[in-house]
Amino acid sequence: MYTLSEENYLKSIYRLSQQPNFKITPTAIAESLKNNPASVVDMIRKLTEKQLIEYDKKKGVKLTPVGLKDAVLIVRRHRLWEVFLLEKLGYHWDEIHDIAEELEHISDATLADRLDKFLGFPEYDPHGDPIPKANGKIPKPYSVTLADLKTGDTCRVAAVKDTSSSFLQYLQKLDIGIGTSIKLLEKISYDNSLVITINGKENTTVSQKFGENILVD
Amino acid sequence: MYTLSEENYLKSIYRLSQQPNFKITPTAIAESLKNNPASVVDMIRKLTEKQLIEYDKKKGVKLTPVGLKDAVLIVRRHRLWEVFLLEKLGYHWDEIHDIAEELEHISDATLADRLDKFLGFPEYDPHGDPIPKANGKIPKPYSVTLADLKTGDTCRVAAVKDTSSSFLQYLQKLDIGIGTSIKLLEKISYDNSLVITINGKENTTVSQKFGENILVD
DNA sequence: ACATAAAATTAGTCTTAACTAATTTTATGT
DNA sequence: ACATAAAATTAGTTAAGACTAATTTTATGT
Ligand SMILES: [Mn+2]
Ligand SMILES: [Mn+2]
Ligand SMILES: [Mn+2]
Ligand SMILES: [Mn+2]
Numbered sequence: 001m002y003t004l005s006e007e008n009y010l011k012s013i014y015r016l017s018q019q020p021n022f023k024i025t026p027t028a029i030a031e032s033l034k035n036n037p038a039s040v041v042d043m044i045r046k047l048t049e050k051q052l053i054e055y056d057k058k059k060g061v062k063l064t065p066v067g068l069k070d071a072v073l074i075v076r077r078h079r080l081w082e083v084f085l086l087e088k089l090g091y092h093w094d095e096i097h098d099i100a101e102e103l104e105h106i107s108d109a110t111l112a113d114r115l116d117k118f119l120g121f122p123e124y125d126p127h128g129d130p131i132p133k134a135n136g137k138i139p140k141p142y143s144v145t146l147a148d149l150k151t152g153d154t155c156r157v158a159a160v161k162d163t164s165s166s167f168l169q170y171l172q173k174l175d176i177g178i179g180t181s182i183k184l185l186e187k188i189s190y191d192n193s194l195v196i197t198i199n200g201k202e203n204t205t206v207s208q209k210f211g212e213n214i215l216v217d
Numbered sequence: 218m219y220t221l222s223e224e225n226y227l228k229s230i231y232r233l234s235q236q237p238n239f240k241i242t243p244t245a246i247a248e249s250l251k252n253n254p255a256s257v258v259d260m261i262r263k264l265t266e267k268q269l270i271e272y273d274k275k276k277g278v279k280l281t282p283v284g285l286k287d288a289v290l291i292v293r294r295h296r297l298w299e300v301f302l303l304e305k306l307g308y309h310w311d312e313i314h315d316i317a318e319e320l321e322h323i324s325d326a327t328l329a330d331r332l333d334k335f336l337g338f339p340e341y342d343p344h345g346d347p348i349p350k351a352n353g354k355i356p357k358p359y360s361v362t363l364a365d366l367k368t369g370d371t372c373r374v375a376a377v378k379d380t381s382s383s384f385l386q387y388l389q390k391l392d393i394g395i396g397t398s399i400k401l402l403e404k405i406s407y408d409n410s411l412v413i414t415i416n417g418k419e420n421t422t423v424s425q426k427f428g429e430n431i432l433v434d
Numbered sequence: 435a436c437a438t439a440a441a442a443t444t445a446g447t448c449t450t451a452a453c454t455a456a457t458t459t460t461a462t463g464t
Numbered sequence: 465a466c467a468t469a470a471a472a473t474t475a476g477t478t479a480a481g482a483c484t485a486a487t488t489t490t491a492t493g494t
Contacts, residue, residue: 005481027441039482041443046480057442057490089331102323108316114306222451244471256452258473263450274460274472 004105006052007074008033009043011104013053013061014071018141023060069136073112076132078104079125080115086126087119093126093177094168128159128178128215146182146194147211154183155216162213174198174206182216221322223269224291225250226260228321230270230278231288235358240277286353290329293349295321296342297332303343304336310343310394311385345376345395345432363399363411364428371400372433379430391415391423399433 002010012032016024026044030037044061047053052067063071081103085096113134116122123139125131130139142158149155157180160167171177176198185203186195192208219227229249233241243261247254261278264270269284280288298320302313330351333339340356342348347356359375366372374397377384388394392415402420403412409425 003480025441026443035481036483037442038444038484042481088335089328091331099323099325099328103320106316106319111306111316114308118305220450242471243473252451253453254472255454255474259451 001107002070005043006047006050007105009040009047010052010063010067010071011074011078013063014068014075017063024062025060029061072132072136072138074104076134077106077112077115079129079131080112080119080122082125082127083119083122083131084115092168092172094165094172096126097163097165124159126178127163128157142215142217144216145212146184146196146214146216147192147208149184149216151184151187154181156181157214158217159215160213161215167213170210174204175201176214182214218324219287222260223264223267224322226257226264227269227280227284227288228291228295230280231285231292234280241279242277246278289349289353289355291321293351294323294329294332296346296348297329297336297339299342299344300336300339300348301332309389311382311389313343314380314382341376343395344380345374359432359434361433362429363401363413363431363433364409364425366401366433368401368404371398373398374431375434376432377430378432384430387427391421392418393431399431 009029012029013024016022016028016032022028026037026040029035029044030040033040044053044055047067048055051064052070054062054064056062078100081100082096085091085099086093091099116131116134122131128142130141132138144155145161146155146157157176157178159178160171176182181199183197183200184194185197187193188195188205192211193205194208194211195203195205197203226246229246230241233239233245233249239245243254243257246252246261247257250257261270261272264284265272268281269287271279271281273279295317298317299313302308302316303310308316333348333351339348345359347358349355361372362378363372374393374395376395377388393399398416400414400417401411402414404410405412405422409428410422411425411428412420412422414420
């Protein structure tokens, strides 16, 4: 149906479209795919031809209904495979993204649905991201970050916004995973660093950027 | 490591090398991959450069030790994924080959071994083909075909040589699968057609070609 | 309003892996 | 031994998807 590149572009555009009030420009897509903007302009042309996206110089790139539907299906496959790799094959959560990045492109009409059933219809992937259902419906994503909390609040880690190995390994070192309980003790007003307690243990200080990449419940 | 095409060529050359006394020519590879011989000549050059094969106009194409090792690993991945698709996701044996044809190219250092473990270290794939071990050792493949039997012999279906949908669906219709018991009642001397009893039920006549594609125990 | 910077686009190049058509080499039958 | 057929190879083309470098368009600060 689609080429590997087309699918990666669709997924990247979808991901960017999740940031509210964000204009999806060729440069933004290029950064997200680590591609050259010139290459992106070519692909924008191709996907526009195929009626998967619309490009308005003022409003940026937008997925058409068809493009959106198919982008969501790719995300569905990605996240289902991530669950499989972690739950069934015993990978750690910082190893699964890159492999799922390849597995998501396996095209077979019933594969995703069979995998979904085999895994017990999981609602969230190992990073806490919602797994779109076969009909395209998406469980509510988490939206409050650790950085949004008030001093004294306690929360449960629900998801991570950044799935890079370096971030996930840092979390591992801090003993933070999905479900971990965190209490915000203090916000350093100088640079918005956060002083937190992890699972009731000793205090740690993390950066604002760190806090913005943790979604909580 | 390798491109998709390189891997498909390696695997195809390996498969052809399994036929004893068969000279692996550009034309043979082209047929097996449904490619043009001119394209094959290009790839032979490339794989020779990379020291994965040797090409002697007299002896044809041969895998080098490195090429053989890696071809076997691709076959290993293919057959493990086939087991997964059948056993865990409930596909039928005529649906799995094409999907495994894509899955076999997923490159991750530990994926095959984890999958192997998850599946309980199966020795044979759903078509009865031996699954190479992580160290490259290959369980003994079956070699006697239904057409090799003498009149009156009874056997167990161990593997199929042809994994095309049309052949497998024909088998399905005849109620033949791995493990089915078959008795050879008569060999028609005119065209070597075979009269057989399947699982002790009514008689059926099949062609010589059919018999040559069933490996028995 | 204008200089300058940033972003977008165009033009042209490269690589991979296919193809067709033409040519050369090898095999085969009489 | 030679004609003919088949196989292998070469030469040239194409398409996808990336790139760089040059140019044009748009945004921004003074
Ligand atoms: Mn991908
Ligand atoms: Mn994920
Ligand atoms: Mn393949
Ligand atoms: Mn098989």
